[in-house]
Amino acid sequence: MEGVKLTGALSADEQASVFPPNERAERGPVAVIECVQQIPCNPCEKACPFGAIEVGPDITNLPRLDLDKCRGCGLCLSKCPGLAIFLVDASKSATEALVMFPYEYLPLPAPDEIVDGVDRTGRFVAKARVVKVDTGAQREGTTIVTLAVPKQTMHDVRSMRLVAPGEVFLCRCCEVSETEVRQAVREGAKTVAAVKMRTRAGMGLCQGRTCRRLISRVIAEETGQSPADILPPTSRAPVRTLSLEALAGGDDNE
Amino acid sequence: MNKQAEVIVIGGGVIGTSVAYYAAKAGKRVVLLDRGDIAAGTSGACDGFIIMQSKNPGPHLDLAMQSAALYRNLTDELEYDIEYMSCGGMIVAESEKQAQLLQGLIAKQKQAGLQVELLPIAQARRSEPLLAADLWGAAYCANDAQVNPIRLAQGFAQAARRLGAQIRPGVEVQALLVENGRVCGVKTGQGELRADYIVNATGVWAPALLSPFGIDLPIKPRRGQILVTEPLPPMLNHVLLCACYLIAKYHPEELDPTDRQHRLGVGLAVEQTAHGSLLVGSTREFAGFDRKTTLAGIEAVAQHARRILPALAKVNIIRTFAGLRPHTPDGLPILGPVAGLPGLIMAAGHEGDGIALAPITGQKVAEYLK
Ligand SMILES: Cc1cc2nc3c(=O)[nH]c(=O)nc-3n(C[C@H](O)[C@H](O)[C@H](O)COP(=O)(O)OP(=O)(O)OC[C@H]3O[C@@H](n4cnc5c(N)ncnc54)[C@H](O)[C@@H]3O)c2cc1C
Ligand code: SF4
Ligand code: SF4
Numbered sequence: 001m002e003g004v005k006l007t008g009a010l011s012a013d014e015q016a017s018v019f020p021p022n023e024r025a026e027r028g029p030v031a032v033i034e035c036v037q038q039i040p041c042n043p044c045e046k047a048c049p050f051g052a053i054e055v056g057p058d059i060t061n062l063p064r065l066d067l068d069k070c071r072g073c074g075l076c077l078s079k080c081p082g083l084a085i086f087l088v089d090a091s092k093s094a095t096e097a098l099v100m101f102p103y104e105y106l107p108l109p110a111p112d113e114i115v116d117g118v119d120r121t122g123r124f125v126a127k128a129r130v131v132k133v134d135t136g137a138q139r140e141g142t143t144i145v146t147l148a149v150p151k152q153t154m155h156d157v158r159s160m161r162l163v164a165p166g167e168v169f170l171c172r173c174c175e176v177s178e179t180e181v182r183q184a185v186r187e188g189a190k191t192v193a194a195v196k197m198r199t200r201a202g203m204g205l206c207q208g209r210t211c212r213r214l215i216s217r218v219i220a221e222e223t224g225q226s227p228a229d230i231l232p233p234t235s236r237a238p239v240r241t242l243s244l245e246a247l248a249g250g251d252d253n254e
Numbered sequence: 255m256n257k258q259a260e261v262i263v264i265g266g267g268v269i270g271t272s273v274a275y276y277a278a279k280a281g282k283r284v285v286l287l288d289r290g291d292i293a294a295g296t297s298g299a300c301d302g303f304i305i306m307q308s309k310n311p312g313p314h315l316d317l318a319m320q321s322a323a324l325y326r327n328l329t330d331e332l333e334y335d336i337e338y339m340s341c342g343g344m345i346v347a348e349s350e351k352q353a354q355l356l357q358g359l360i361a362k363q364k365q366a367g368l369q370v371e372l373l374p375i376a377q378a379r380r381s382e383p384l385l386a387a388d389l390w391g392a393a394y395c396a397n398d399a400q401v402n403p404i405r406l407a408q409g410f411a412q413a414a415r416r417l418g419a420q421i422r423p424g425v426e427v428q429a430l431l432v433e434n435g436r437v438c439g440v441k442t443g444q445g446e447l448r449a450d451y452i453v454n455a456t457g458v459w460a461p462a463l464l465s466p467f468g469i470d471l472p473i474k475p476r477r478g479q480i481l482v483t484e485p486l487p488p489m490l491n492h493v494l495l496c497a498c499y500l501i502a503k504y505h506p507e508e509l510d511p512t513d514r515q516h517r518l519g520v521g522l523a524v525e526q527t528a529h530g531s532l533l534v535g536s537t538r539e540f541a542g543f544d545r546k547t548t549l550a551g552i553e554a555v556a557q558h559a560r561r562i563l564p565a566l567a568k569v570n571i572i573r574t575f576a577g578l579r580p581h582t583p584d585g586l587p588i589l590g591p592v593a594g595l596p597g598l599i600m601a602a603g604h605e606g607d608g609i610a611l612a613p614i615t616g617q618k619v620a621e622y623l624k
Contacts, residue, residue, distance in 0.1 A: 189422055194291045197298055197404055200529075237406055244481070244534070245567035248556035 010034055010120060020067055022090065025097065029072025029089035033063050034120075034158075035082065040242065047079035077102055078142040088154045097154035099132060103145040106120055108133055109162060117149050117157035121227055122217045126153045128160060139221040171201035181215055185222040191230060192216055259285040261623055262440055262449040264427045264463070266290070267297035268403055268608055269601050270611055271410035272616030275332075277453075278417035280620050286411065286419060289426035289440065296457050297608065299545070299577030301480065301523055301533050302403045303493050305343050307370045307395040308500060311362040314586060318607070319368065321614035322397060328613060334409035336401050337528040341479035343493040344382060344399025345500065346522070346562055347372075347390040352497035356393045359500070370395045382491055384460045384565045400493050400525050404608050410616070411510040427456075430598065437597035451623045453599045458543070458580045460588075460602035467595060471588065473603045475543055475578035478536035479551040479558075480623070482573040483566075483612070485530030493522070496522040496562055512566050520554045532569070534559045538606075547574040578607050589615065590622055598622065 010018070014036045024030050033044065033053070040054040044063050052069035053076060056060050070237035077085045077100060087100035099117075109115050111131045132146040149157045171181075176199045184198040192208070192215050195201055201215055202208035208215075213227075220227040263274045266288030274286040288294060304325055309315040318408040329338050347353040353372065362372045370392050379385050385392065411421050430452060431439040435514025439448035454460050461471040502509050510516045519538030526532050537551045552574050560567050582588060582603040592598050601619045604611055 105386055190424075191293065194294075194423075197291060198408065203529075203573075242569055242571050243567065244483070244556050244569050245560060247481070247552055247571055248560045248567075249553060 009135070010036060015155065020065070020088075024067050025090040028091045029074070029087050029098070029100075030067060031065055031070050031072065031074075031076055032086045032088055033065050033076075033080075033084060034086065035063055035080070035084040038062060039082075041081065043079045043081060044076045044085060047076040048104075049073070049075060053199065074100055074144065077144055083142075086158060090151060090154060093174075095151055095152075096148045097151045097158050098146055099128075099149050099154055100144055100146045101158055101160075102142045103159065107162070108135070108143055109145065109160065113162075115147070115163055116161040117147055117153065118159050118161050119152050119156050120158045121213050122159070122161070124161075125156045126150050130160075143237060149220060171199070171208075177199040178218065181218050182222060185219050190219060190223060192219070195219065259283045259449040261285070261451045261453065262287065262447060263289075263455055264440065265295070265409065265452045265453075265455035265457060265459075265602075266292040266421070266423065267295050267412065267455065267457055268293070268407045268410070268612040269297075269450055269457065269604060269615055270453070271407045271414065272612045273453050273455055273601055273619045274414040274419050274421070274616075275335055275410040275417070275622035277623055278414045278419040280623070282555055282620075282623060284414060284419035285447065286414065286421050287425040287440070287447075288423050291423040292411045292421070293404045294423075295459070296373035296577045297403050297407050299480075299575050300403055300478070300523055300579075300609065301535055302337075302401045302406075302527075302609055303343070303495070303523065303525060304338075304399040304401055305395075305493060305495065306610075307343065307345060307359075307363060307393060307396045308495060309607070309610075310585070311359075311366045313362065314607075315366050315368065317614050318610050319366075319397075320613050322399065324613035324617065325399060325401065328409075332409040332413040334405070334412060336406045336409045338399060338401045339528070340397075340399040341492050342394065342396045343495065344373075344378060344385075344392040344394050346378075346385065346392045346494060346496040348496065348498075348562075349390055352501075353390045355501070356497055360393060368395065368397065382494070384489060384563050385494075386562055386564050389562065394492075398493055401609060402528060406609065406612065410612075427463065429466065430595075432467075432595070436595070437595050451597060451599055453601055453623075455601040457602055457604075457608070458578045460580070460600070464592070464595075469592065469595070471600075473584050473588070474540060474581045476581035476605070477539045477541045477544065477551075477576050477578055478606070479547045479555060479574060479576045480533050480535035481552055481555055481571045482575070483532040483534065484570045484572050484592060486526070486532060486569065487530065488526065490524065490526045490532065494522065494524045494562070496558070498558075499523060508603070509517065514550065514554055518551055518554045520558050522555075522558050524559065524563065531572075532566070532572075534566070540581075543578065545576050545578060546559075547576045551576075579604075580608070581605050587611065587615065589618060 038060045042059045044053045045055040052066045083102045089098040113130045128147040128149045134144040189195045216227045216230045262281045263286040277489045309318045374391040427440045429441045493539040523535045587598045588603040
């Protein structure tokens with residue numbers, strides 16, 4: 001079985017349901033909202049200054065993108081707490097496309113650096129060139145990286161890996177390094193939940209959304225299993241952050 | 255078949271790992287088995303209060319005070335950071351009526367040697383400024399502390415291992431082996447294992463191992479749901495409980511069944527962990543072995559938290575979880591030998607106090623393993 005609930009990455013069907021048609025990407029930049037779980041969350045709706053994203057009054061609805069209204073400004077990327085929004089742009093060249101994504105790891109890449117473009121599970125897809133690294137003020141701490149990738153990979157590349165990685169934090173929120181995760185797996189932690197218990201990886205702000213796949217990949221590498229067979233940790237509400245008063249309900253609610 | 259060990263401990267929660275540690279320290283050859291992993295059960299889904307003033311004077315408070323004394327140098331002893339903080343604790347009273355209830359308890363606690371003071375709200379807010387100004391006040395005890403339960407279990411397990419214990423996650427005990435009227439080993443998914451003593455430290459799951467012998471252990475899972483906030487700068491100086499927590503715990507008959515908060519047994523328990531997240535709990539519900547959180551449960555907890563600590567309204571909740579307290583009818587754990595089953599030692603049923611009582615439980619149970 002595949003799918004975001006099981007593996008933390010979109011299945012082929014789920015991907016197909018969120019991609020804009022290639023013609024749209026050929027016309028210019030457009031958002032790709034890879035949000036397929038009905039969770040109570042809607043910051044993307046307000047983030048878009050052009051009214052292109054609609055969630056509606058029931059905030060567990062999936063966001064819908066109006067392809068004509070979307071101007072590809074990219075403002076929604078850093079407002080999605082689930083890091084589920086990307087931007088693709090196939091209009092700039094015949095062979096290359098631009099892919100923009102939130103990147104929450106350190107160290108950051110530098111413009112013009114050649115990096116590994118990786119897919120939703122952290123697997124290598126293609127070499128890519130860093131076009132822009134935006135840590136601007138309106139990004140509220142989420143860095144947005146733009147990569148130039150071979151056009152046929154624009155639906156696959158969703159993040160990157162530095163080519164000569166130093167000590168990378170797999171779980172950035174809790175500053176757990178890849179070495180620590182490997183160590184935990186060698187000591188017997190064979191599931192994402194077990195790694196979490198030993199290292200805290202996945203317990204931070206992102207609640208494992210960023211690191212879960214990376215941890216699965218390390219477990220897969222260490223144990224020889226396929227990443228799809230590695231049990232994800234149990235995820236419980238609220239899946240995206242909500243304020244305490246929003247949970248409590250009541251008068252002073254928005 | 256050879257004896258592989260002198261002691262088999264079933265269960266890798268704070269209780270089982272503590273027993274394994276103190277037994278190994280006493281020179282025993284110990285094997286600890288858990289069907290999941292260290293802290294996979296309740297000990298990985300709870301708060302970390304080491305709270306004295308919530309305990310009933312008598313054996314309960316005595317045990318807790320002995321445990322608190324062991325905690326003081328446990329970090330050094332285990333050579334592991336269990337995130338122990340001796341922060342002091344407050345039990346908040348919303349009303350005059352609750353304050354009177356606390357007053358009665360405090361008088362008895364003082365006789366037992368525990369110093370607790372009842373502070374009017376203005377005074378309580380001087381050291382805990384986020385408390386709502388319209389509360390009645392709070393009982394303060396400097397001996398209350400907190401710890402990270404997951405790290406506690408890991409710390410015990412690793413220290414036990416250094417003392418020669420075998421720690422084996424992923425091994426499920428399917429049955430106890432009995433020969434000549436004595437429990438002499440366990441049957442696991444990976445074969446049989448024998449020892450002089452078998453310790454049942456499986457928390458809420460403990461009755462299952464005894465029911466084949468017609469023994470009905472009175473341990474029932476009592477669910478607690480907790481909210482976790484984003485990491486925040488230091489904002490709480492103490493571990494906080496509210497008096498309803500004590501009412502839910504000791505006088506459930508005084509709860510109003512028409513009030514949802516009361517029905518779910520919500521008594522506020524808030525602590526700030528070493529990493530900055532606040533743990534905001536919790537409910538007390540009998541819902542079988544279901545570890546899911548419910549909307550009604552987390553709403554009720556959030557409402558109560560907002561009442562006691564209004565400043566938390568804007569704080570973001572990043573996760574919720576639920577754990578199962580091993581509830582017993584008298585609130586006391588079941589420790590020691592079991593009549594009719596020599597060789598078996600119980601260490602389960604710590605309800606909402608397993609963290610506070612873990613060190614003393616390990617030490618006392620190790621004394622039975624002669
Ligand atoms: C919401 C909540 C808040 C709490 N807050 C506090 C607090 O602030 N302070 C405090 O002192 N206490 C608190 N408690 C209580 C405390 O968490 C428990 O008393 C304690 O964790 C119980 O530990 P244990 O080792 O007995 O059980 P567990 O941690 O559940 O360990 C039992 C282990 O046995 C294993 N197991 C079960 N059956 C088998 C089998 N057949 N074979 C092999 N392994 C098996 C399980 O996998 C599990 O790991 C709280 C509890 C809850 C639910
Ligand atoms: S890219 Fe800009 S226009 Fe398009 S959806 Fe996002 S915010 Fe709206
Ligand atoms: S996860 Fe992101 S894309 Fe999905 S609804 Fe929330 S903000 Fe919008």
